[in-house]
Amino acid sequence: MTLTREGVAYRVACDLPEGSYVNLGVGIPTLIPTFLPAEKEIFVHSENGILGVGPYAEPGAEDPDLVNATKEYITLLKGASVFDHALSFTMIRGGHITHSVIGAMEVAANGDLANWRVPGEKVPGVGGAMDLAFGIHNLYVAMTHVNNKGAPKILNKCTFPLTAPRCVRRIYTDIALIEITPDGLVLREVAPGLDAKAVQAKTEAPLRVADDCRDMDVPAEFHGIRLRA
Amino acid sequence: MTLTREGVAYRVACDLPEGSYVNLGVGIPTLIPTFLPAEKEIFVHSENGILGVGPYAEPGAEDPDLVNATKEYITLLKGASVFDHALSFTMIRGGHITHSVIGAMEVAANGDLANWRVPGEKVPGVGGAMDLAFGIHNLYVAMTHVNNKGAPKILNKCTFPLTAPRCVRRIYTDIALIEITPDGLVLREVAPGLDAKAVQAKTEAPLRVADDCRDMDVPAEFHGIRLRA
Amino acid sequence: MIDKTVATCSEAVAKVFDGATIMVGGFGSPGIPSMLVEALRKQGAKNLVVISNNAGSDDWGLGGLIQDGRVRKLVASFPNSPGADAFKDLYMKGEIELELVPQGTLIERIRAGGAGIGGFYTPTGVGTELAAGKETRVINGREQVLESPLYADFTLIKAYRGDRLGNLTYRLAMRNFNPIMATAADVVIAEVDELVPVGTLGLEEIHTPGIFVDAVVKVERHPRLFEPQRARRAKK
């Protein structure tokens, strides 16, 4: 059994502590807000100068002057603030954002991250990816464990151009939660019904299994959203 | 005949064009606002984060949260804005302030300025003097022509520690208006009743007399304030 | 009396010259000076260097300017967003130059240009393609790359409200690059949704003080600026 994309987002959401200031990248991370429990105050940052991002705007109620970093129309929570790009990136590059959850194409055993460019890709773009990867201490990756050809994305060494070296702390995927330590990858959790061997089979870099390695605590569904595939 | 301190301030005020953004230092420059004609819109900047400084606050009407760079209680003009120190010094160091008028202890023929520290002075302080001297293109000095011992302050070379090299464009004193050019000092105006020779006698550095050198156009008084001594 | 208001966008951009460097504010649709960019398209200056986070959208605004072949070089962090087809086409044909800059480095370089900073060190990009060949040094145990300021001949920005002195405020996410770009060009031109009398904007709430602004034009918003349909698609 594996997690859905929503399931991965759910699992990350459980780990974000109250009072955290979180930047969410494109891909699976954009699904996280749905799973943040209402009783935990967590502040979502958008690189275009917003702290306190709320749910998407209802159709017809969009405000033309209010989008997130992915250019989707959003709402703001009470206590939100808006500011210019310089202050927004002061938050990122100064390390004030406590957590960043981003997608990845490749992650290496030493924490190297590749998520901005496929070699040979026609037109490059980087956005705020490097600023986040260099600036945020708790940099978490949320992604599918393997690519769409079934090949591992967690490698001994990245093959794609790096976003930043040695920056990723944790990897949340559809089959595992892996921590990146100075001694390499540590398997902390596996999807219900799978075991460490199954995860290793889909991971190029060697995994050390944590003594307290356990099943990912993700229910089958959440308010009608399927979390397990 | 010489100008009073107010007379020097009056003469400087005449040269500030409409639409200029002006930082005024301590000493004679603080007297300038009195002489800015009401019909000319000029924006006075205070380094502590104010653009659009108005007259001093009336006694009893001071606002505890509103002082200028000299810590005097002031008022604001319509259209004024307040901001933080970083933006305030962006205005100065980025060269957005069009004119700075400051006092000086010494000015050299090449435009070197010394106005922040007397050698042997006990406790040093620099404030924003260097930022102004390095940042503002139209840096004007307003001062008495000689020091309180009667010795020249316009020298071949400064003897006091420099605020900035080659930064002063013009010097307004109680007896002359001198422009600093790549070829040295040019005497543009002399106080009514004096001549170039009298000014040179009180100036260490050599003065070239401008072809159109003329009397300073400063009346004897202005709204009851004596401008000539 | 100082009056920085200008009647039309055409008048406001009249002095843009061939080869000029131009900053264009905005992120997504909020804060994009579309009407000024459209006026620039009509004005005709070519060989432009444009500094902007994105490469515009479709065939209007900055996308249109690029499609018209008027931009020699783009300095941007994310020129490959959906809709930036004009840029992508020209880039693939080798007909437009790209300087790709991490977004935080981009805004910091613009701020440095406006604040008189000659250069700065940042860790962002070290060890990646985007810092290749650049000078680095280790500061406090961390390798950092030296980045240079950006400064333009003209900056085009959009604000919500403005007055004749050039004081500006921005609504919600319109602010983004605009107030910083306003500090970093010889000539700064703002299009605004509303022109208000001096004194209307709260003195503690002015985001761009008039000192930075040379011209203010009141505009109707470009009809393409607000596209909730796309937003709805994005939510699916």
Next chain:
Amino acid sequence: MIDKTVATCSEAVAKVFDGATIMVGGFGSPGIPSMLVEALRKQGAKNLVVISNNAGSDDWGLGGLIQDGRVRKLVASFPNSPGADAFKDLYMKGEIELELVPQGTLIERIRAGGAGIGGFYTPTGVGTELAAGKETRVINGREQVLESPLYADFTLIKAYRGDRLGNLTYRLAMRNFNPIMATAADVVIAEVDELVPVGTLGLEEIHTPGIFVDAVVKVERHPRLFEPQRARRAKK
């Protein structure tokens, strides 16, 4: 629920340790966190390094902290203002260290500390005593000096209004160093004149977003903060 409010200044400064580096906001009396500094005097930490534009006034606030011999080193632009007698006395006796920094360089160094900038080049100071011995380089034909970031263990600031999330606004000239210092310390403590419910402060008008702030204390203003008599003398 996040609640950054703290009941008393003593509680807010309780964790300041001997040898800590402390930024103190304010310029003149506006924006000076006097009650926090008074609490710090009572708290007792010594050997402090203080970063502040001025050296305080007379025998209260920062002036008092210095007079009590608790400050080992001051980083300031104008420590010799009228009333800074405690600093002047100790400095003359060689009992306090001074790092004198041009005011614009001071705020830029603090901003760099908060923004993750490793260092920057500025023309300010080149060829003067204050850049003596510092690394310089010529950039665009102008010699510039390399300046380093400033970062503190604790920042003490004053704001006008604050909420439990740490969002702050400043009245008039209170802003000065405060919002920038709020970005550049491990622990940021704000005293405010008014505590307001979340949502009261306009989202476009929040000058310091709560992300930067760790603790908010409501205070009555220090009685010495407002001294119009001095202002009247200054006008003569």
